[in-house]
Amino acid sequence: MSTDEAVTAPNPSTALATTVVDALVGLGLRHLVLSPGSRSAPLAYAAAAADRAGRLQLHVRVDERAAGFLALGLARGGARDGQLPLVAVVTTSGTAVANLHPAVLEAHHAGVPLVVLSADRPHELRGSGASQTADAQARMFLPSVRFSADVPAPTDPQRQAPAWRSVVSRAAAAARGARGGSPGPVHLDIAFADPLVPGGPVGAGPSGDRRGLTRVLAPAPAAPVLLERGLPTVVLAGDAPDPALGVAARELAEAAGWPLLAEPGSGARSGPAAVGPYRVLLEAEDAQGPLGAAVERVVVFGHPTLSRPVSRLLARDDVELVVVSPGGTWSDAGFRASAVVPAARVAGPATAAEAELAGRWARAGKLAREAVDAVLDGGAGEDGDGTPDDGLSGPWAARETVAACAADGAALVVAASNPVRDVDLAAHPAEVPTTTNRGLAGIDGTLSTASGVALARGGPARVLVGDLAFLHDANALLLGRDEPRPDLTVVLVNDDGGGIFETLEHAAAVPRDVFERVVATPHGVDVAALCAAHGVPHTAPATRAEALAALRARPAGLRVVELRVDRSLVRPRVERIATAVRAAVAAG
Numbered sequence: 001m002s003t004d005e006a007v008t009a010p011n012p013s014t015a016l017a018t019t020v021v022d023a024l025v026g027l028g029l030r031h032l033v034l035s036p037g038s039r040s041a042p043l044a045y046a047a048a049a050a051d052r053a054g055r056l057q058l059h060v061r062v063d064e065r066a067a068g069f070l071a072l073g074l075a076r077g078g079a080r081d082g083q084l085p086l087v088a089v090v091t092t093s094g095t096a097v098a099n100l101h102p103a104v105l106e107a108h109h110a111g112v113p114l115v116v117l118s119a120d121r122p123h124e125l126r127g128s129g130a131s132q133t134a135d136a137q138a139r140m141f142l143p144s145v146r147f148s149a150d151v152p153a154p155t156d157p158q159r160q161a162p163a164w165r166s167v168v169s170r171a172a173a174a175a176r177g178a179r180g181g182s183p184g185p186v187h188l189d190i191a192f193a194d195p196l197v198p199g200g201p202v203g204a205g206p207s208g209d210r211r212g213l214t215r216v217l218a219p220a221p222a223a224p225v226l227l228e229r230g231l232p233t234v235v236l237a238g239d240a241p242d243p244a245l246g247v248a249a250r251e252l253a254e255a256a257g258w259p260l261l262a263e264p265g266s267g268a269r270s271g272p273a274a275v276g277p278y279r280v281l282l283e284a285e286d287a288q289g290p291l292g293a294a295v296e297r298v299v300v301f302g303h304p305t306l307s308r309p310v311s312r313l314l315a316r317d318d319v320e321l322v323v324v325s326p327g328g329t330w331s332d333a334g335f336r337a338s339a340v341v342p343a344a345r346v347a348g349p350a351t352a353a354e355a356e357l358a359g360r361w362a363r364a365g366k367l368a369r370e371a372v373d374a375v376l377d378g379g380a381g382e383d384g385d386g387t388p389d390d391g392l393s394g395p396w397a398a399r400e401t402v403a404a405c406a407a408d409g410a411a412l413v414v415a416a417s418n419p420v421r422d423v424d425l426a427a428h429p430a431e432v433p434t435t436t437n438r439g440l441a442g443i444d445g446t447l448s449t450a451s452g453v454a455l456a457r458g459g460p461a462r463v464l465v466g467d468l469a470f471l472h473d474a475n476a477l478l479l480g481r482d483e484p485r486p487d488l489t490v491v492l493v494n495d496d497g498g499g500i501f502e503t504l505e506h507a508a509a510v511p512r513d514v515f516e517r518v519v520a521t522p523h524g525v526d527v528a529a530l531c532a533a534h535g536v537p538h539t540a541p542a543t544r545a546e547a548l549a550a551l552r553a554r555p556a557g558l559r560v561v562e563l564r565v566d567r568s569l570v571r572p573r574v575e576r577i578a579t580a581v582r583a584a585v586a587a588g
Contacts, residue, residue, distance in 0.1 A: 011199030013192040015157035016164060017042035018049075018202055020190065023168040023213055024115065025055045029086045031078065031456065032056050033071040035064045037092020039132065040119035041196045047090065049202045059455070060483055061448075063475040064096045068103025068114075069437075069445025070476075073452020075112050075241075076435045077411065077461075082244035084183065085456075086172055088115040094132035097140055102444045107185040108144040110241050110303070110439030111327065113175035114185040116141065122153040122193045138189035146184045147174035153191040162212030173216035181218075182327040183242075221326065222342035227256075229348055231297040231320060232357035234259045235273070236313075237266035238304030238331060239438035248324070248343065249301035250274070257350040258299075259361035261310070264414055264423045265436035266302050274429035275365035277372055280581045282309040286364055286588050294357055295319060299344060303331045305438055306424055364585045371584035372426050373399075375577050391544040392563050393573055394466075394493045397551070398422035401464050401491050404552045406430040410460040410489075413450035415469040416441045417500045418570070419493065423464065425577065433457075443469035447476035447490065451558075454486035460555035461487065467494040471525060477534040477558070489555040495567035497522040502570040520567070527562050536560055 032047050051058035061067040071089040078085040091097050097118040107114040121133045138150035149167050154160055177183035235258050237249040246267020253260035253273040261278040262269035282292035292313060297320040304310055315334035323330045323340045330340045376396045402423060405412045411433040414420045420436050435453050450463035470492050497520040501507060506519050531538035537559040541547040550561045
């Protein structure tokens with residue numbers, strides 16, 4: 001190497017970081033989320049250079065947990081041609097890495113490709129008491145990642161670069177599920193030695209040296225398995241980050257003439273076969289008897305987790321359960337699956353038994369939807385316990401938020417707990433791209449996920465969220481001055497605590513003061529002040545007309561619409577809806 005080349009060549013850490021970022025971009029990465037730190041600075045500088053060159057979009061977040069869920073949302077919102085894209089998240093060493101664990105777990109259980117790049121100390125400093133050096137950081141996420149590698153600090157970049165590109169290629173293939181059929185998170189723990197500041201140029205574009213970079217192609221999809229006609233059948237579509245799975249569920253239901261029971265995050269909750277308040281109907285009766293008891297086979301797509309009536313259906317000994325899963329895992333919490341197939345199809349017309357069941361469910365679905373609407377549109381009045389109902393409620397907000405998204409083409413993100421169940425119960429089936437974090441069904445990261453969905457789509461989005469999930473991810477409102485802003489309306493249903501627990505056995509199991517303190521956890525937070533501190537517009541409509549205007553306004557920038565509701569009405573309202581549905585179907 002000449003003297004001039006020695007002066008201008010990047011130092012080893014700069015070379016390693018630039019090679020890793022360049023390889024990821026070469027393999028299709030378009031979004032990278034960064035939480036700043038010193039040890040990860042080489043990756044930060046390489047990402048900033050690629051961002052300036054227009055090769056990827058960089059997103060910077062101070063809070064690592066928010067950064068992880070932002071990356072998850074970017075992956076889920078960026079689906080194209082039936083595939084989720086690669087998205088990377090970068091942190092420095094120590095507790096910064098551990099803060100990504102909730103997002104990694106969600107990505108693992110939901111099957112979302114996520115590339116974690118954590119910076120580490122050189123191997124000789126590990127276990128020495130060096131600052132911010134976690135024991136076994138390289139193995140922190142095992143066994144919840146599809147692939148992990150401990151990349152040593154560089155010594156000879158020219159010789160090592162092909163190996164770096166190769167390990168990035170293996171990680172990208174594992175994240176996409178290209179060989180194992182099960183996409184999910186991967187982890188590269190990368191050691192950087194001083195100096196960490198750029199020494200020589202930080203490459204903004206491809207170097208021309210592609211040795212070690214490998215594109216791994218997935219095998220051809222398996223042929224669909226033919227399902228026999230005859231059994232009265234429903235299609236059950238649970239959460240499915242892979243949009244192709246939701247499309248397949250809807251297509252099978254419509255081709256077979258079977259009722260479609262689709263959760264909000266399934267990607268299947270639309271079309272003529274979709275039944276809205278199906279979870280109430282599973283325990284309702286029409287003139288011919290119980291609707292749920294008439295089902296003899298269930299074809300399951302995705303990960304159904306929302307309701308106990310569905311869980312009871314899937315656990316029945318007299319129901320044949322067929323699971324459709326193109327990957328290496330499948331959902332069968334009741335241990336009743338008789339077959340797992342990669343894809344499914346039917347041939348020939350529906351039998352009389354199939355057509356009879358479909359007709360009953362279609363009629364009941366229409367009656368149920370009308371009954372739910374009648375309860376929600378009843379206006380001010382008595383809500384079962386003598387308390388006036390002003391119409392601002394979780395189910396009402398769910399119905400109107402979905403309708404607003406259907407009207408203006410916005411995407412929808414729905415928080416766990418009551419919001420997703422309210423959508424499942426009250427919203428009309430509609431062609432709305434919907435995301436819910438149902439891998440582990442946690443409330444964490446909801447606002448960050450929604451921001452990622454909006455930014456990846458490059459268009460408007462709404463997120464329906466309860467107050468505890470909102471506060472749990474309040475750092476998502478913290479955006480740097482130079483960061484791209486999502487066009488995201490946060491629809492906050494604030495009942496001052498955990499409203500879902502009002503509907504469960506906890507509310508009646510212990511004295512009310514104990515329940516309030518350790519289960520419901522009221523907080524009394526001034527949301528308007530919190531939003532003002534972050535410079536986020538906030539409104540709290542007091543009437544249904546004001547709320548409708550705020551919900552229907554097309555999302556532009558980040559803003560919060562807070563609907564304040566009475567938590568004591570949550571259970572009576574849900575019971576009143578269920579009673580109305582059952583009565584309407586019975587009278588049918």
